[in-house]
Amino acid sequence: xxxxxxxxxxxxxxxxxxxxxxxxxxxxRSRKTFALWTVAVVFLLATAGFVTLWVLERDDHxxxxxxxxxxxxxxxxxxxxxxxxxxxxxxxxxxxxxxxDERQKYEADAAAAxxxxxxxxxxxxxxxxxxxxxxxxxxxxxxxxxx
Numbered sequence: 001x002x003x004x005x006x007x008x009x010x011x012x013x014x015x016x017x018x019x020x021x022x023x024x025x026x027x028x029r030s031r032k033t034f035a036l037w038t039v040a041v042v043f044l045l046a047t048a049g050f051v052t053l054w055v056l057e058r059d060d061h062x063x064x065x066x067x068x069x070x071x072x073x074x075x076x077x078x079x080x081x082x083x084x085x086x087x088x089x090x091x092x093x094x095x096x097x098x099x100x101d102e103r104q105k106y107e108a109d110a111a112a113a114x115x116x117x118x119x120x121x122x123x124x125x126x127x128x129x130x131x132x133x134x135x136x137x138x139x140x141x142x143x144x145x146x147x
Contacts, residue, residue, distance in 0.1 A: 116146035 123138035 113146075116142065119145045 119138065119142040123135070123142060126134040126138045
């Protein structure tokens with residue numbers, strides 16, 4: 001009991017706390033959905049990369065085909081020139097062979113005519129002496145050597 005003159009004691013304060021509600025889970029995507037979206041994005045980026053490379057390659061291919069066409073045209077022109085030069089070379093070799101054959105023929109003729117030429121020189125040398133006998137002998141020598 002309380003004394004009459006004393007203040008009444010204050011009852012202890014008790015707080016009633018409601019139990020905390022369970023934390024609400026944020027609406028999250030499931031792991032499968034996240035994985036699918038991730039794979040889709042990766043495939044999309046890969047496709048974009050391959051398309052870019054394909055476009056670049058196609059342009060390079062067109063340029064290379066153009067250069068190859070030009071090179072083939074130049075090569076065909078060079079082949080035609082080489083064929084013409086080979087024909088000229090064969091013709092020139094034929095003319096050289098003909099000229100060598102003629103030269104050998106003329107050298108043989110000159111070798112065969114050398115005794116005749118020497119006899120003619122002797123005739124000229126003896127005709128300066130003036131004797132008929134020497135001239136007649138030189139003429140006979142010319143006939144013998146030149147026939």
